[in-house]
Amino acid sequence: MNRGFLLALCASLMLIFTSMSPADAPSKQASSAIDLRNTVCPVSGDAVGTSDLVDVYDGKVYHLCCPDCHVSFEKDPAKYAAAVAADPKKYGVK
Secondary structure (H helix, E strand, O other): OOHHHHHHHHHHHHHHHHOOOOOOOOOOOOOOOEEOOOOEOOOOOOEOOOOOEEEEEOOEEEEEOOHHHHHHHHHOHHHHHHHHHHOHHHHOOO
16 A cells, blocks of 8 residues: 555544544443442342342342352342332341
């Protein structure tokens, strides 16, 4: 390729990229979920305590007490999310 063609190509690409609006550019913002900070496990009903196990479902962070509860939550997250939504105080959501 000759040098003039490469310069023209680079100039064209610069014009394209600089004319893009932010809506055209890919989003670099990480999605954020709402942490419910529940203190009672929605699966077992036991205290979450110092466990750092969490699952994110439908834009919300649910804290779980143990790995077994994590497995159960993953199988049917809508069931446990509905239980927390129906009675948030029961699960320590403030």
